[in-house]
Each structure stands twice: as C-alpha cells, then as structure tokens.
Amino acid sequence: MQVKQLSPTEISDLIKQRIAHFDLKPEVRTEGTIVSVKDGIVRLYGLQDVMQGEMIEFDKNTYGLALNLERDSVGAVILGDALHLSEGETAKCTGRILEVPVGEAMLGRVVDALGNPIDDKGPIKAESSSPIEKVAPGVVFRQPVSQPLQTGLKAIDAMVPVGRGQRELIIGDRQTGKTAIAIDAIINQRDTGVKCIYVAIGQKASSIASVVRKLEEHDALKHTIIVVATASDPAAMQYIAPYAGCAMGEYFRDKGEDALIIYDDLTKHAWAYRQISLLLRRPPGREAYPGDIFYLHSRLLERAARVNPEYVSRHTNGKVKDKTGSLTALPVIETQAGDVSAFVSTNVISITDGQIFLETDLFNSGIRPAINAGLSVSRVGGAAQTKIIKKYAGGVRLALAQYRELAAFSQFVSDLDETTRKQLERGQRITEVMKQKQYTPLSVAEEAIILFAADQGYLDNVPLNRIAAFEQDLLSYMHTSHSEFADRIGKTGELNDDVLKTLKTIIDTFKSNQSWD
Amino acid sequence: MANASNQQYAHLARPYALAAFQFALEKEQLPAWKVFLNTAALVASDTQTLKLLKNPATSVTVLHDLFREVLAPLNVSAEQQNFLALLAQHQRFMILPEIAELFNVNYAQLEKISKIRLITAVEAEQGYKQHLAQILAKRVQREVTLSCEVDPSIIGGAIIHIGDRVIDGSVRRKLTRLLQNLAG
Numbered sequence: 001m002q003v004k005q006l007s008p009t010e011i012s013d014l015i016k017q018r019i020a021h022f023d024l025k026p027e028v029r030t031e032g033t034i035v036s037v038k039d040g041i042v043r044l045y046g047l048q049d050v051m052q053g054e055m056i057e058f059d060k061n062t063y064g065l066a067l068n069l070e071r072d073s074v075g076a077v078i079l080g081d082a083l084h085l086s087e088g089e090t091a092k093c094t095g096r097i098l099e100v101p102v103g104e105a106m107l108g109r110v111v112d113a114l115g116n117p118i119d120d121k122g123p124i125k126a127e128s129s130s131p132i133e134k135v136a137p138g139v140v141f142r143q144p145v146s147q148p149l150q151t152g153l154k155a156i157d158a159m160v161p162v163g164r165g166q167r168e169l170i171i172g173d174r175q176t177g178k179t180a181i182a183i184d185a186i187i188n189q190r191d192t193g194v195k196c197i198y199v200a201i202g203q204k205a206s207s208i209a210s211v212v213r214k215l216e217e218h219d220a221l222k223h224t225i226i227v228v229a230t231a232s233d234p235a236a237m238q239y240i241a242p243y244a245g246c247a248m249g250e251y252f253r254d255k256g257e258d259a260l261i262i263y264d265d266l267t268k269h270a271w272a273y274r275q276i277s278l279l280l281r282r283p284p285g286r287e288a289y290p291g292d293i294f295y296l297h298s299r300l301l302e303r304a305a306r307v308n309p310e311y312v313s314r315h316t317n318g319k320v321k322d323k324t325g326s327l328t329a330l331p332v333i334e335t336q337a338g339d340v341s342a343f344v345s346t347n348v349i350s351i352t353d354g355q356i357f358l359e360t361d362l363f364n365s366g367i368r369p370a371i372n373a374g375l376s377v378s379r380v381g382g383a384a385q386t387k388i389i390k391k392y393a394g395g396v397r398l399a400l401a402q403y404r405e406l407a408a409f410s411q412f413v414s415d416l417d418e419t420t421r422k423q424l425e426r427g428q429r430i431t432e433v434m435k436q437k438q439y440t441p442l443s444v445a446e447e448a449i450i451l452f453a454a455d456q457g458y459l460d461n462v463p464l465n466r467i468a469a470f471e472q473d474l475l476s477y478m479h480t481s482h483s484e485f486a487d488r489i490g491k492t493g494e495l496n497d498d499v500l501k502t503l504k505t506i507i508d509t510f511k512s513n514q515s516w517d
Numbered sequence: 518m519a520n521a522s523n524q525q526y527a528h529l530a531r532p533y534a535l536a537a538f539q540f541a542l543e544k545e546q547l548p549a550w551k552v553f554l555n556t557a558a559l560v561a562s563d564t565q566t567l568k569l570l571k572n573p574a575t576s577v578t579v580l581h582d583l584f585r586e587v588l589a590p591l592n593v594s595a596e597q598q599n600f601l602a603l604l605a606q607h608q609r610f611m612i613l614p615e616i617a618e619l620f621n622v623n624y625a626q627l628e629k630i631s632k633i634r635l636i637t638a639v640e641a642e643q644g645y646k647q648h649l650a651q652i653l654a655k656r657v658q659r660e661v662t663l664s665c666e667v668d669p670s671i672i673g674g675a676i677i678h679i680g681d682r683v684i685d686g687s688v689r690r691k692l693t694r695l696l697q698n699l700a701g
Contacts, residue, residue, distance in 0.1 A: 015699065018698065018699060019695065019699075022694075022695055022698060024691055026674075026684055026685060026686030027683075027684075027686075027690060027694075028683070028684050028685075029682070029683050029685065030681045030682055030683070031678075031681055031682075031683045032681060047681060048680065048681045049681070049682075071528065072527040
C-alpha cells in the first residue's frame with residue numbers, strides 16, 4: 001500500500017478528528033455462551049433474540065451463521081477458522097444477515113466466499129455490500145428470455161441455445177469437459193459486455209489456479225469475478241460461496257446489465273450442505289441429504305432471472321431507465337458413471353430450464369465438446385436464438401437425430417439406398433462440424449457461415465478428415481475478404497435475402513478457388 | 518440465569534420444573550416449593566453429594582434416603598416426598614439444580630421480577646444503584662433485583678445484563694471500538 005508522507009502533527013490531527021467524530025453511545029446487544037465447539041459447528045446457549053441466518057460475532061473477529069434455532073440452544077456454523085474458540089466464551093448477535101461486497105471493483109479479482117481478496121492484488125474498494133440470501137424477483141418484475149447469450153460453441157449455440165436470464169445445467173461425468181464449456185462461455189463474453197462470475201465450490205486449488213491463468217491468458221479476467229471455496233475450506237464457506245457469487249451477479253442484474261454466473265459444481269455444494277446438516281443433527285433423508293436440499297438449490301437458481309425495466313429503474317432509483325437486466329446461470333453437476341437419476345442431479349435438472357448432457361464415450365471418441373444431442377435440451381433458449389443461427393441450426397438437430405438412428409448401419413454403406421447413404425454422410429459431416437477446440441469460441445458470423453455451409457450441403461463433397469481444415473480456411477477467408485459483412489452479422493444477427501446472397505457468394509468463391517474434393 | 522455449562526440438561530429438567538411449578542401454583546404453595554427445590558438443589562450441588570451422585574455404585578435407595586433425611590427439617594409435604602420418589606425412580610437427582618433454576622425463572626416471571634447484573638469498575642454508591650434500579654424497572658416494566666459486581670478491567674462506565682440482553686457502556690468497549698475504527 002502506498003502511504004503519503006505525513007508530518008506527525010498532521011497524523012495526530014487526523015486521529016483527533018476521527019476521535020471527535022466517534023460515536024460513543026452505549027451498545028445494546030444480545031449475548032450468549034458457547035456450550036460446545038466441534039467440526040466447525042458451535043452450540044450456543046442464550047441469544048434469545050437471534051434470527052435464522054443471522055451473523056453471530058465471536059471473539060477475535062470470527063463470525064458464525066445461525067442455522068438451527070432450538071428450544072434451549074442455537075446451532076451455528078463458524079465461517080473461517082475455529083481453533084481459537086472455546087467453551088464458555090461469549091457470542092454476540094449482530095442483527096445483520098451475512099453480506100458480501102459487490103460492485104465493479106470486484107471485476108478481475110479472485111475472492112473467497114466472504115468477498116475477501118485472495119489474489120494478492122490489494123484490498124478491494126467495493127461500492128457497496130449486499131446480503132447473500134435474497135428473495136428472487138417476483139413474477140411481475142420478470143420478462144421472458146428473448147436475447148441470446150452466445151457461448152461461442154457451435155454445438156451449444158445451434159442445438160441448446162442459452163438465453164440471457166436462463167438457467168442451463170451442464171451435467172456429465174468427471175473429465176467430460178464441463179468446466180471447459182463454462183470457461184469458453186466466459187471467454188466469449190469478452191466483447192459482449194456480459195459480466196461473468198465463476199464460483200468454484202469444493203475444487204482443488206490447483207484446478208482453480210489453472211482456470212484463473214487461462215482466463216488471464218485469454219484476456220477474460222477483466223470482466224470476471226472468481227469466487228473460491230476450495231476443497232480445504234470449511235464446509236460452511238463452500239455452502240455460502242454460491243449465494244455470495246449470486247449476490248455479486250445480482251448487483252449487475254439490478255442495474256440493468258447482463259451477467260453470467262457459473263456454479264462449479266453444485267454436487268459438491270450439496271455435499272457441503274449435507275455435512276453441515278448432519279453435524280447440526282438435522283434428520284437425514286435420501287442419500288443422507290437433509291429435507292431442504294431441493295430448496296437449497298431452487299432458491300439459488302431462482303435468483304437467475306431476466307427482470308423488466310420497471311424493476312431496474314426501481315432498484316437504481318430511476319437512474320437507469322428502459323433497460324432490462326439479466327443473470328444467466330450455468331450450474332454444473334457431476335454425475336457418477338452417467339447416472340442422472342441420482343438425487344441432486346434430478347433435483348437440479350427439474351429446477352433448470354434445460355441441460356447440456358456430456359458423455360464420456362463421446363469425449364473419448366474425439367467428439368469435443370462431448371454433447372449428447374439427444375438428451376440435451378434448452379426449454380426457453382429457442383426464443384432467444386439469433387435468427388440466422390436458428391434458421392440453419394434446425395436442420396442440424398434433425399440430421400443428427402436421423403444419423404443416430406442409422407449409425408448402426410454405417411458399416412454396410414454399400415448395401416444402402418441412396419437416401420439413407422446421404423443421411424449417413426450428412427450426419428457424419430455435421431458431427432464433424434460440431435467439434436470445436438477448447439478456448440476458441442466463435443462469433444455469430446463464424447457460427448452462421450459454418451452452419452449455413454453444413455445445412456446447404458456445401459460440405460457433402462468435402463472428405464470427412466478435411467472438414468476441420470475446410471472450416472478453418474473458410475473462416476480466415478471470410479475474415480480477410482468479407483470482414484465488414486462478418487462484423488455486420490455479428491452486430492445484428494439479421495437474416496434477409498441480401499445476407500443469404502452474400503453467404504452464398506462467399507462459400508462459392510471460396511470453394512471455387514481451392515480444391516476440396 | 519441458568520448455568521450455561523449445564524444447559525444440556527435443560528430439556529430434561531424442564532418437564533419436572535414445569536410440573537412442580539404448576540402444581541405449586543394450583544395449591545398456592547409456591548414459596549414452600551421454592552424453598553424446597555432450592556434447598557434440594559443446594560444439596561445436590563454439594564461436592565460431597567456430587568461424589569455420591571456421580572458414583573455408579575451408589576444405589577438409588579441410598580440417594581433417596583439421603584435427600585429425604587437432609588430435607589426433613591423443611592417439613593416436606595407428601596407431594597414433595599412423591600416428587601423426590603419420582604426423581605429417584607428416574608435417577609434424576611443430578612438435574613435438581615437445573616430444575617430449581619427453571620422453577621425460579623418461572624417464579625420470577627409470575628412475580629414480575631427481573632434479575633439484573635450490574636458490572637462496574639469501582640464499587641457503585643448505594644444511591645446510584647437505587648436510581649439505576651428505578652430507571653431499569655421502568656424500562657423492563659417489572660420489579661428488578663440488582664446484583665452488583667466489580668470488574669476493574671472494564672476501566673470505567675457500566676455493563677448491565679438483563680437476561681441475554683447486554684447494555685454495554687463500558688470504557689473498555691469504547692476503546693476497543695475506537696481501535697477498530699482507527700485501524701479499519
């Protein structure tokens with residue numbers, strides 16, 4: 001920290017000033033006594049006026065969260081280190097719900113679940129703070145999802161489009177590229193103005209470090225807040241991390257901006273909550289989860305929403321008018337051996353507006369992102385899809401569905417009739433087109449031209465193993481020879497005869513100049 | 518105020534205390550029961566008795582007889598005898614202090630008496646105490662009994678405990694707050 005040189009008299013003047021303005025009223029508080037401390041849980045006696053979810057202050061700047069209000073005692077989780085607490089010490093009510101700092105100053109920073117910086121970049125001068133638990137906007141303040149949130153991944157933007165304000169689940173086994181999709185989506189928001197929050201829950205510190213480094217490398221950290229509760233943090237911190245991240249995202253939503261939040265992952269969040277609940281002696285239910293495990297996730301994901309201009313202007317005291325705000329959520333769930341019928345995954349599937357289902361088999365056969373086109377759905381994103389992509393993506397889904405049915409026959413291509421053979425070949429090519437390298441999100445124009453080429457059969461005479469090269473060359477040709485066209489499509493996403501004609505000419509000239517057969 | 522370290526027995530003691538209180542209220546024998554229970558609690562918290570109570574080899578009959586004999590000078594009524602027998606039957610002599618405590622709380626509530634702890638740095642004057650008791654009585658709208666303690670570590674001012682609520686006007690707190698304020 002930089003310190004200006006001050007003379008001793010100035011310092012004492014400053015101190016005098018602060019002492020003069022110091023409020024010296026007696027403090028009225030409710031006190032209790034610690035009865036037991038174990039496993040990050042304290043049991044308190046007294047604290048008659050304590051509220052559910054209220055912060056409790058212990059000695060030495062340690063705080064707790066009151067979760068169980070019982071007849072004779074209060075059960076609370078300790079936020080942070082509990083080693084110095086002991087039986088018989090006093091605890092105070094604070095009368096406040098837990099708050100985290102929010103605001104623009106948080107962007108580009110890595111913080112813990114309480115909003116304290118952990119990236120050695122100095123203190124954060126946040127504009128304000130916000131309670132971590134808030135009630136989601138009501139029905140009257142909401143607006144249908146109608147703007148696209150481009151993830152930059154062809155497969156997702158074409159088949160399972162995500163709209164601003166939508167909740168889309170990313171589900172799959174370990175090592176199927178769930179985080180990769182989330183990171184690509186963040187990188188693709190570089191120039192869209194969408195603020196991103198990445199909440200890492202119960203992950204290895206090393207994985208989080210590599211995510212931070214990758215975002216930095218791709219210039220995507222400046223619009224991102226990373227909220228971290230690693231596997232070594234107490235369960236209480238892992239439990240509150242998503243709510244803290246959500247509060248930071250809501251700040252942008254409520255002032256009429258768009259934000260994207262990724263919860264990576266909610267399985268571990270449920271585990272942390274299960275641990276807390278069992279230690280608080282709440283009765284266990286299915287898979288030993290407590291009874292309110294559904295509410296745990298539903299109240300969190302309900303806060304992702306698109307709100308109408310009235311809501312925004314009310315929250316900004318009329319400063320921002322005629323702008324909708326949105327918070328898009330991409331929760332991640334890790335399944336065990338592809339079992340989507342486990343307790344937490346079925347819960348989150350039913351809460352969200354669709355899911356992106358990733359499969360190990362696809363991943364291993366080289367289809368990356370390993371999206372299962374049959375099981376992945378987006379229940380509201382279609383309304384928000386960019387027109388031009390929507391038009392040419394319709395064929396993609398159909399072709400892939402037909403291909404899946406016929407794929408078993410692909411060994412006997414020679415014995416099949418002409419139509420079936422065509423369908424098979426189209427399916428193979430589209431599968432090939434849907435592949436995409438990590439950290440290379442595409443713009444709307446890029447996605448549009450590739451989907452157009454695939455849909456209109458321009459790829460039919462290109463050999464399978466050269467599709468990737470064809471795609472790359474086509475994109476660089478478009479950027480060198482028709483850059484204004486690409487920019488225009490990227491901005492407007494419009495679809496008219498003129499655009500179609502240009503698309504056609506670009507591909508025709510590109511194909512005629514080179515040999516792809 | 519209940520002793521925090523024994524609070525784990527509160528849920529065991531509550532039914533006994535409540536039953537005794539309601540019975541005494543019905544029969545209009547509250548003062549007698551109060552004396553009985555508090556004496557019994559005193560007996561139960563005596564170090565010698567505690568040794569006996571905690572020893573698993575002590576038979577229940579021995580304990581029952583002990584309480585009966587010690588409490589005999591109080592002219593123990595038949596119902597109070599039964600109460601002791603009930604405690605013996607369920608082996609609950611250990612929680613007598615909690616039962617008495619909860620009984621006293623109920624009693625104080627009925628009589629509208631609040632126990633207030635006053636902590637000062639130096640011994641407070643009698644006139645000041647009375648004045649304070651009057652003000653507090655008005656504030657909590659009931660009679661107050663003041664118990665005073667002297668704790669030089671609070672430097673100056675006073676701390677008032679009304680049940681769980683604490684009114685902290687000590688110089689120590691002001692200084693800690695000032696420290697936090699200047700540091701933050």
